[in-house]
Amino acid sequence: MAEHLAVQDNIGTPDLNGICTLDAFEALAENRLMRAAEVILNQGAGTSAGVRRNCSAWGQWAINSRILVDIPDIQLRTTVLGTPVSLPVLFAPTALHGLAHPDAEVATARAANRADTLMVLSFTSSVTLEQVAVHPTKLWFQIYWSKDRDYLRHMIDRAATAGYQAICLTLDMPVQPWLGAQMRQAVRETAEIVPAHGMARNIFLDAAMPWLHDARLTWADLGWLISICPLPLVLKGVMTADDARLAVEHGASAIVVSNHGGRVLEDGLATADVLSEIIAMIGGRIEVLVDGGIRRGSDVFKALAMGARAVLIGRPVQWGLAVAGSDGAQRVIEILRGEMASVMGMAGARTVGDITQGKIARRVHFP
Numbered sequence: 001m002a003e004h005l006a007v008q009d010n011i012g013t014p015d016l017n018g019i020c021t022l023d024a025f026e027a028l029a030e031n032r033l034m035r036a037a038e039v040i041l042n043q044g045a046g047t048s049a050g051v052r053r054n055c056s057a058w059g060q061w062a063i064n065s066r067i068l069v070d071i072p073d074i075q076l077r078t079t080v081l082g083t084p085v086s087l088p089v090l091f092a093p094t095a096l097h098g099l100a101h102p103d104a105e106v107a108t109a110r111a112a113n114r115a116d117t118l119m120v121l122s123f124t125s126s127v128t129l130e131q132v133a134v135h136p137t138k139l140w141f142q143i144y145w146s147k148d149r150d151y152l153r154h155m156i157d158r159a160a161t162a163g164y165q166a167i168c169l170t171l172d173m174p175v176q177p178w179l180g181a182q183m184r185q186a187v188r189e190t191a192e193i194v195p196a197h198g199m200a201r202n203i204f205l206d207a208a209m210p211w212l213h214d215a216r217l218t219w220a221d222l223g224w225l226i227s228i229c230p231l232p233l234v235l236k237g238v239m240t241a242d243d244a245r246l247a248v249e250h251g252a253s254a255i256v257v258s259n260h261g262g263r264v265l266e267d268g269l270a271t272a273d274v275l276s277e278i279i280a281m282i283g284g285r286i287e288v289l290v291d292g293g294i295r296r297g298s299d300v301f302k303a304l305a306m307g308a309r310a311v312l313i314g315r316p317v318q319w320g321l322a323v324a325g326s327d328g329a330q331r332v333i334e335i336l337r338g339e340m341a342s343v344m345g346m347a348g349a350r351t352v353g354d355i356t357q358g359k360i361a362r363r364v365h366f367p
């Protein structure tokens with residue numbers, strides 16, 4: 001990694017127990033990350049309006065508190081595609097953790113393991129999928145559908161051999177996103193940092209360079225991928241009920257309702273806005289996960305009340321990494337665990353199975 005991009009380590013590691021919200025992690029990470037890394041992590045497509053919308057949309061909903069419910073203990077455990085996790089919060093695939101911490105995805109995997117949750121490794125990770133898989137972490141591997149099908153197949157086989165438990169196929173970036181000036185500058189400054197697999201990043205700056213994702217794909221192509229994929233296939237980037245129906249009909253094992261954290265389409269809906277409709281369409285046939293703007297245990301609770309199996313968090317994991325490496329990423333999860341347990345108790349939910357639609361309500365006043 002280029003020297004000038006390393007995390008500023010002259011600030012010292014703060015007392016993690018003194019950090020009690022993900023917002024606090026964000027503020028601390030901003031001071032620790034070099035400017036280019038901070039821009040790449042936190043901004044989105046265009047003016048980043050989609051990033052902000054994802055976060056604020058969860059606020060349209062509120063928790064219905066209940067009284068005099070017998071709650072001997074609170075259980076956050078669940079399973080995702082049969083894999084047990086200690087809470088319904090997973091690590092989303094995000095590129096280049098080496099921009100946040102020198103130990104990169106190895107530190108993230110360690111945090112996921114200690115928190116007993118599942119990590120989805122990005123195709124564009126700083127270290128190879130094999131380097132991450134040496135840790136006893138529950139792992140899925142995320143891929144983009146490159147035009148080179150032999151390479152795609154090779155990467156899936158590598159992931160299966162290394163012990164990954166599912167393939168997460170991200171489909172919401174068929175073409176290049178339109179980036180704002182700060183993001184372009186940040187990508188330019190970091191262009192020499194190449195992922196361990198995937199594509200060179202200066203491709204984002206030059207429309208003339210060949211885009212490696214295959215934009216000609218249709219649902220008919222998915223059958224081929226499922227036929228060669230020895231692992232369950234999770235489709236990430238579903239934002240409409242129609243696409244959710246097609247995903248089920250074409251054999252997806254699960255979907256992730258996601259708009260890539262507002263990084264690809266500035267003017268789409270927030271994931272919190274579309275989740276309920278998609279879940280109604282799926283009708284329990286496959287598991288539905290969601291990500292985008294989850295910053296509180298109450299956001300996790302709301303997603304589960306709408307019917308999601310679990311949520312994924314993207315940026316907050318890298319804030320944790322930037323602040324305190326593996327310990328920081330783990331603290332991010334522990335904050336969500338603590339907040340979520342508290343909200344469940346107030347709402348009269350002992351287990352995640354008790355978190356039903358009736359436990360949330362639309363706010364009357366929502367600015």
Ligand code: FNR
Nearest residue numbers: 041092093094095122170260261292293313314315
């Ligand atoms: C992403 N995301 C992403 N998704 C994916 O499928 N493959 C990838 O390589 C990346 N890379 C990536 C980099 C960065 C810096 C960010 C912020 C996001 C999207 C990610 O998986 C997830 O959908 C969002 O991050 C969720 O939104 P929040 O939690 O960041 O608000």
